[in-house]
Amino acid sequence: MSQQVQEKYEESYLYKIRHSAAHVMAQAVMEMFPDGKITIGPPVENGFYYDFDLPRSLTPEDLEAIEKRMRGIVQGKHEFNKKVVSADEAKKIFADQPYKLELIAGLEKGELDEYGEPLKEKPEISIYQHDTFVDLCRGPHVENTKEVKQDAFKLMSIAGAYWRGDEKNKQLQRVYGTAWENKQQLKDYLNQLEEAKKRDHRKLGKELEIFVFDEEVGPGLPLWLPNGAIMIEELEKLAKEMEEKAGYQRVRTPNLTKEDLFVRSGHLPYYAESMYPPMELEGVKYYVKPMNCPMHHKIFGSKGRSYRDLPIRLAEYGTCYRYEKSGELFGLMRVRSLQMNDAHMYVTEEQFEQEFLGVIDLYHKYFELFGIEKYVMRLSLHSKAGLGKKYVDNERLWLKTEDMVRRAMTNADVPFVEEADEAAFYGPKIDVQIWSVIGKEFSLATNQVDFAQPERFDLKYTNKEGNEEVPLCIHRAPLSTHERMVGFLIEHFAGNFPVWLSPEQVRVISITDAQNEYAENIAKHLRSNGVRAHADLSAQRMNAKIRQAQLMKVPYMLVVGDNEMAAEQVSLRVRDGSQQNNIPLGEFLERVKDKIARRAREL
RNA sequence: GCCGACGUAGCUCAAUCGGUAGAGCACCCGCCUUGUAAGCGGGCGGUUACGAGUUCGAGUCUCGUCGUCGGCUCCA
Known part of the structure; x- marks a missing residue:
């Protein structure tokens, strides 16, 4: 920065x-x-x-x-x-x-x-x-x-x-x-707004067939089209890789739970009006889950834990439902069904700093990967006036955990700003504001300390001395929700995704139908090597096929005519308009595989 | 949820003062066999978001509902 x-x-x-x-x-x-x-x-x-x-x-x-x-x-x-x-x-x-x-x-x-x-x-x-x-x-x-x-x-x-x-x-x-x-500054600003409009994820999302909303399905409930599903799977793959390296374990929990669970967690009194109303079965109320944490707490509590087991990091990208007020809905940025890049880490006080910074470290890796250059970390604190209302009423632990976060950030030399009265109800948090390449602001990742729920759930571990202690919990979602992340990525890249994220990575374009079989074989060969490739065998002119591939922002187009077919080569047209002729297919395949493996931003 | 604006074919948009709802793209059927951003012809496609009202007549005026957008509030 x-x-x-x-x-x-x-x-x-x-x-x-x-x-x-x-x-x-x-x-x-x-x-x-x-x-x-x-x-x-x-x-x-x-x-x-x-x-x-x-x-x-x-x-x-x-x-x-x-x-x-x-x-x-x-x-x-x-x-x-x-x-x-x-x-x-x-x-x-x-x-x-x-x-x-x-x-x-x-x-x-x-x-x-x-x-x-x-x-x-x-x-x-x-x-x-x-x-x-x-x-x-x-x-x-x-x-x-x-x-x-x-x-x-x-x-x-x-x-x-x-x-x-x-x-x-x-x-x-x-x-x-x-x-x-x-006048010129005004003009520049208005142009900038126009430019932002062209990148609007709602517009591009439709054009690139990533997602749609349907009135009959319901407001804030996106339908992910095949292209969007691919992007989400790529993001999950990325997160799983990173988390596996960082020692996370994956869990799965139901979408529905009894009211008791949310009473216990303390969410209900704070958030009942933004949860979908309960359904009653055999006299018991069930809620669709608005967050995963209570169930992760249950998993932690499902057996006796030793200090040797900690930290325990439970990750899940479960779908949650939140009844956001109608006026709050906004494209993919604010939806009612969402998949969080969620995990809960149970740590001892001594482990807190390292684990908390481990999450910050993840942020930085993601920033680099996506080319996010401008960001601010905001430490959100409680307010005295909100104790017992907005916030769990335990000032001592508020001050203590806030200081733990402050110290961790300072020790690691991570710049941050403090915001009063912006914490979660159960603890202080770091929210990350980032800016897309054209300077539009987004709030994505979050990293929250929770000193309240472990106690409410009676979570314990046995320490070295044989005494029971309550762990601290860190809630974190470095990639935010899939919805928000995809929305951000669409605007950040203006739909020109890096190869690894592109729903369609290669389109093979035959010039006449004499090369259709050759084109199809190339696509098959690429697919069998893990590349998302399709052949356009339609009866259109080559120029029309290229135009369509460009509009869909496919990173690589392989144009094949009689010359290429005879020489087992391809003519490569890159999304940026540049062109390279007479490339052996094997050479191209290596290039694509390399870009994908490195999740490279350049083509 | 609140204030305001908007809603016409799958998409992008047109329709004068209230007077038979139209185009391009997409899709389907043909013809063309093509060298780096749209080849040509034909066809299909609408209860103008939904519901009421005013009127001889409503895409157009009025009311309600739903949805979207610009904000406010909110975001575990």
């Missing part, structure tokens, strides 16, 4: 432009809806937004009108003027703005800033005015509105957003915009 010191976004000129654009937008909206209420409008990645409470819903036409009005305002070259005020003055200024009054009250108490975020020290209260618009704001802003260039911003979308991010609060209307230093 590059450790270059970068200018902080909050201190950048771009940040000021976006913040100012948000104010200009708020002015435009308030001029159109004088009775509207303003809330907050911060810069965000790539742009800004402002949340309003308006008498009616905004339409796409409104967006155009707002944008037009904004252009007029910025051309007016109005200065941004800051003024520090007392809380009472501020209350007077925003007398008819209830949301602002709420924010002022927070500032006054010194608890929350103007965005409702917790504060460390009591802040000064300031307002910013430009033209007809005044906002409660700590800034900073640009000098005048003309610095928000009229051809360097664009309103992007209208969305609902809860006041202060709490779904119990009123839903506001959020207008998203993007703003840049100049």
